[in-house]
């Protein structure tokens with residue numbers, strides 16, 4: 001009985017420590033970002049980012065289900081991004097071949113394509129001819145890369161014209177119960193990767209292009225960026 005009591009006390013204290021840690025992190029976060037609190041949307045962003053950090057921390061501590069980043073290699077992607085900054089297709093339109101046998105992933109891609117199409121800023125056209133496709137969507141199942149989705153783009157320099165893109169959706173994370181991806185977050189991931197495929201880069205704004213990828217669907221800020229990119 002004494003042992004059980006000791007274990008219960010230990011668990012209680014551990015939980016208290018975790019909660020205190022979370023509170024301290026939140027306070028520290030808001031203090032650090034206090035100059036952001038002037039604008040309302042910045043407050044929302046700071047709140048969201050604080051929560052995302054707490055979520056990531058809890059996930060690491062094993063309290064919450066694990067989270068997969070949309071892309072793991074942030075620094076590498078940034079390097080590529082610098083070279084690819086301003087890269088775009090000749091027009092705001094691209095042919096997509098869905099190399100996807102999984103019906104759920106295929107549907108997620110189609111929903112993501114029509115979500116972009118609905119913005120009027122870019123048009124994805126599905127093609128059944130892989131050779132004529134400019135963008136290919138492919139499924140992978142890779143437990144080692146830590147990314148729920150990845151996009152490779154080829155571009156012609158120096159005019160920085162996109163020539164080909166491959167979107168990879170990682171079933172290992174997207175369909176893994178311990179990562180608990182909702183249907184909406186799977187769609188958000190597809191929208192994020194298609195965003196890369198048309199020249200968008202990561203941003204910390206409230207955007208489908210946040211590095212963590214699946215928190216938001218396409219936002220007005222994303223539509224504005226695509227319009228800017230393709231109005232040049």
Ligand SMILES: [Zn+2]
Nearest residue numbers: 070071196211
């Ligand atoms: Zn990304």
